[in-house]
Amino acid sequence: MTNFSDWALGIQQRMEGVLSRCLQAPSQDLAGLYEAMRYAVLDGGKRIRSLLVFAAGESVGASIDHLEIIAAAVEMIHAYSLVHDDMPEMDNDVLRRGKPACHVQFGQAMALLAGDALQTRAFELLVNHLATLGSERITLLLRTLTHAVGPDGMVGGQAIDFEHIGQSLNHDQIERMHQLKTGSLIHAAVMLGGLAGHWDHEQELMLDIFGKQVGLLFQVVDDVLDATASTQMLGKTAGKDAYHHKPTYATILTLDAARRLAMDLHLSAIGSVSPFGQKGRYLAALADFILQRQF
Amino acid sequence: MTNFSDWALGIQQRMEGVLSRCLQAPSQDLAGLYEAMRYAVLDGGKRIRSLLVFAAGESVGASIDHLEIIAAAVEMIHAYSLVHDDMPEMDNDVLRRGKPACHVQFGQAMALLAGDALQTRAFELLVNHLATLGSERITLLLRTLTHAVGPDGMVGGQAIDFEHIGQSLNHDQIERMHQLKTGSLIHAAVMLGGLAGHWDHEQELMLDIFGKQVGLLFQVVDDVLDATASTQMLGKTAGKDAYHHKPTYATILTLDAARRLAMDLHLSAIGSVSPFGQKGRYLAALADFILQRQF
Numbered sequence: 001m002t003n004f005s006d007w008a009l010g011i012q013q014r015m016e017g018v019l020s021r022c023l024q025a026p027s028q029d030l031a032g033l034y035e036a037m038r039y040a041v042l043d044g045g046k047r048i049r050s051l052l053v054f055a056a057g058e059s060v061g062a063s064i065d066h067l068e069i070i071a072a073a074v075e076m077i078h079a080y081s082l083v084h085d086d087m088p089e090m091d092n093d094v095l096r097r098g099k100p101a102c103h104v105q106f107g108q109a110m111a112l113l114a115g116d117a118l119q120t121r122a123f124e125l126l127v128n129h130l131a132t133l134g135s136e137r138i139t140l141l142l143r144t145l146t147h148a149v150g151p152d153g154m155v156g157g158q159a160i161d162f163e164h165i166g167q168s169l170n171h172d173q174i175e176r177m178h179q180l181k182t183g184s185l186i187h188a189a190v191m192l193g194g195l196a197g198h199w200d201h202e203q204e205l206m207l208d209i210f211g212k213q214v215g216l217l218f219q220v221v222d223d224v225l226d227a228t229a230s231t232q233m234l235g236k237t238a239g240k241d242a243y244h245h246k247p248t249y250a251t252i253l254t255l256d257a258a259r260r261l262a263m264d265l266h267l268s269a270i271g272s273v274s275p276f277g278q279k280g281r282y283l284a285a286l287a288d289f290i291l292q293r294q295f
Numbered sequence: 296m297t298n299f300s301d302w303a304l305g306i307q308q309r310m311e312g313v314l315s316r317c318l319q320a321p322s323q324d325l326a327g328l329y330e331a332m333r334y335a336v337l338d339g340g341k342r343i344r345s346l347l348v349f350a351a352g353e354s355v356g357a358s359i360d361h362l363e364i365i366a367a368a369v370e371m372i373h374a375y376s377l378v379h380d381d382m383p384e385m386d387n388d389v390l391r392r393g394k395p396a397c398h399v400q401f402g403q404a405m406a407l408l409a410g411d412a413l414q415t416r417a418f419e420l421l422v423n424h425l426a427t428l429g430s431e432r433i434t435l436l437l438r439t440l441t442h443a444v445g446p447d448g449m450v451g452g453q454a455i456d457f458e459h460i461g462q463s464l465n466h467d468q469i470e471r472m473h474q475l476k477t478g479s480l481i482h483a484a485v486m487l488g489g490l491a492g493h494w495d496h497e498q499e500l501m502l503d504i505f506g507k508q509v510g511l512l513f514q515v516v517d518d519v520l521d522a523t524a525s526t527q528m529l530g531k532t533a534g535k536d537a538y539h540h541k542p543t544y545a546t547i548l549t550l551d552a553a554r555r556l557a558m559d560l561h562l563s564a565i566g567s568v569s570p571f572g573q574k575g576r577y578l579a580a581l582a583d584f585i586l587q588r589q590f
Contacts, residue, residue, distance in 0.1 A: 026447055033446055033454035084411060089403035108384035113454050116379060119411065120445030123418050127437045135430035142422045142437065150415030151328055152321055159328035159408050
């Protein structure tokens with residue numbers, strides 16, 4: 001049995017190749033756009049969302065060939081959201097994954113277009129490269145992903161975040177914003193992996209709960225890290241929530257309370273997939289991994 | 296038999312209602328984002344792309360209930376592209392459809408997010424509201440639309456356009472840029488309408504040719520209008536191609552030659568759908584309509 005680190009490294013390396021193959025300019029006149037898209041997606045961090053797709057998929061017997069396409073689509077959605085989020089009119093951040101942000105490297109217009117194109121390509125991958133899953137399953141995947149990342153999901157969360165800069169939010173409002181902005185794509189990664197396999201209703205419910213818990217866990221840890229870690233450690237600008245006067249878990253709770261919340265969420269997440277036994281080992285290891293970004 | 300004007304007016308009014316129903320904020324905290332999305336899409340122009348969806352669909356017996364969803368998706372894609380195209384980092388235009396551009400009305404950040412959300416919602420509509428067409432047909436629709444508007448289609452054309460500001464392009468390069476930037480979505484509107492019906496291979500080919508011809512026709516007329524019409528008449532800033540030093544049909548051809556090209560394209564388009572007979576009457580009328588924006 002592969003240990004978690006080796007398993008994760010294998011997927012990270014595999015995804016680099018998959019993403020590169022899915023972003024080949026078909027002609028010379030499109031090379032500029034594809035270069036910006038590749039820059040935004042390749043060489044990209046820990047691929048936590050890809051790992052979640054694979055861990056969930058493997059827990060219900062999905063095929064690796066399907067999971068790599070689904071993970072590529074999720075990574076492209078994530079990359080598009082980061083490119084647009086870093087733009088001057090949004091967070092105005094110049095550093096991402098330890099490199100200049102896409103708009104710094106390629107200019108704002110090309111970054112805008114690269115983000116737009118990455119969103120489309122994500123959906124294009126799902127309709128074009130999963131034929132052996134069947135049309136019905138493909139439409140379910142698309143239904144799940146479009147809902148998670150559209151106006152009632154990720155983009156909605158970004159809008160709420162932007163509208164509340166400098167304002168205070170209560171605990172429920174912060175949780176709702178984070179569920180939409182970050183949680184919905186992480187939850188979708190888990191559910192899409194599961195949809196590629198053969199789950200029964202009970203397994204679907206367990207993955208649903210796990211996805212929600214780790215989505216929230218991820219954001220609580222992210223808020224704590226933003227308040228406590230260095231820019232060098234993060235590979236993106238640290239302290240920017242405070243700089244932008246954004247309400248976060250670290251501002252509405254003490255840091256200690258936020259850490260306790262993270263540990264509670266971690267325990268619930270682990271518990272929700274314990275009925276999978278050995279088949280859920282990478283899901284549990286991922287919950288550990290997400291928690292340990294901080295502690 | 297309904298005449299063209301009454302038919303078109305009926306569809307324009309119908310689409311206003313459909314688009315409004317498809318853009319209802321599900322909760323108060325998303326009202327701001329939905330307001331910007333609605334502003335970008337509603338009360339929007341001549342709805343040429345919707346008319347093409349309906350005309351193509353009706354030529355092959357598609358159901359109106361399916362066509363209105365497809366047309367709504369196409370309008371949302373079109374609106375998202377206009378919102379992002381008007382942004383300061385792109386064309387920096389302040390006027391659209393006779394109103395302040397979305398980023399002028401709601402700020403750049405909200406315009407960026409509204410455009411992003413409209414793109415997702417377009418795909419979301421197709422997977423959620425066409426169940427009676429069947430999953431296989433839905434994936435074909437999505438395959439057609441994602442290809443038409445992604446990096447190898449509309450967004451690719453915008454990137455080429457942006458990269459060639461101030462440079463000269465030859466006739467083939469201009470045609471290629473326009474085919475991607477404008478033609479691909481117009482072509483897709485025709486093909487999506489056809490896909491909702493029952494076409495044979497010959498009808499598919501005829502619609503394919505028609506879609507390509509009217510896509511190019513549309514852009515030639517647009518270039519001539521940009522060079523000759525007033526801002527008031529257009530409802531958007533006139534003369535901006537010249538202002539941005541963009542190569543267009545009006546710069547590489549004389550205006551007379553561009554008009555002759557438009558008339559040739561119009562004749563080919565009409566000819567390509569003449570085998571439909573009466574069932575293709577609205578397609579032919581639309582080719583007339585697109586030509587007559589100018590003459």
